[in-house]
Amino acid sequence: MELDVLLFVTNGTVMSREKIGHYMIFGSSVLTELFGGLMGFPISILNANAAQASAAIATTFRTKCVMCHGPDGGGSEVGKSMNVPDLRSEAVQQLTDAELAQIISDGKGGMPSFKSSFSADQIHALVKHVRTLAKKK
Ligand code: HEC
Numbered sequence: 001m002e003l004d005v006l007l008f009v010t011n012g013t014v015m016s017r018e019k020i021g022h023y024m025i026f027g028s029s030v031l032t033e034l035f036g037g038l039m040g041f042p043i044s045i046l047n048a049n050a051a052q053a054s055a056a057i058a059t060t061f062r063t064k065c066v067m068c069h070g071p072d073g074g075g076s077e078v079g080k081s082m083n084v085p086d087l088r089s090e091a092v093q094q095l096t097d098a099e100l101a102q103i104i105s106d107g108k109g110g111m112p113s114f115k116s117s118f119s120a121d122q123i124h125a126l127v128k129h130v131r132t133l134a135k136k137k
Contacts, residue, residue, distance in 0.1 A: 057125040064114065065126075073133035082110040088135045100127045 062071070068079035073087030085092050095103075101123050107113035114123070 053125060054129075057122070057129050060118075060122065061126065061129050064117070068111075073130065084110075087130055088133050090135075093131070093134045097124075097127050100130055 066076065068076055068082065068084050069087055070076040070079060075084045075086060087093075092100075103111065104118075104123050104126055105113065105115045118126070
């Protein structure tokens with residue numbers, strides 16, 4: 001009963017039950033918006049970061065790998081003269097992520113080591129990039 005009195009008398013003005021109802025609906029839709037906003041915000045940041053990361057790794061691939069492997073992984077002129085394997089091929093794609101990461105990190109034959117130029121995260125992203133080159137079946 002006392003609570004009722006408190007609800008009905010705000011700032012000295014008496015509100016009808018109907019008015020209070022409106023305020024409550026308004027309040028809850030504000031909360032919903034706020035919640036949606038809070039949830040949506042970090043998600044859009046994550047998406048932006050993911051897009052940025054894949055753009056960054058595509059650039060890395062272009063500047064560090066394309067001179068030998070070609071933009072599509074099929075091998076550049078220089079690469080072909082070194083007998084680079086076709087990164088799109090079954091032979092390369094069947095390697096595990098760990099094997100690919102190790103080759104990129106340590107190098108192999110004519111392939112230079114990239115350990116000192118890349119973080120583990122970048123090497124992981126490059127492995128993912130190599131996966132995107134796979135021949136579509
Ligand atoms: C200087 C030329 C050169 C550059 C630059 C280069 N590679 Fe290679 N890569 C090679 C050669 C040569 C091989 C073949 C090595 C072998 O099997 O002896 C190779 C092999 C590979 C393989 C497959 C290995 C296998 O056993 O099938 C992957 C994957 C690879 N490179 C990824 C990369 C990535 C990613 C980059 C950029 C970070 C890169 N390479 C940069 C020359 C290069």
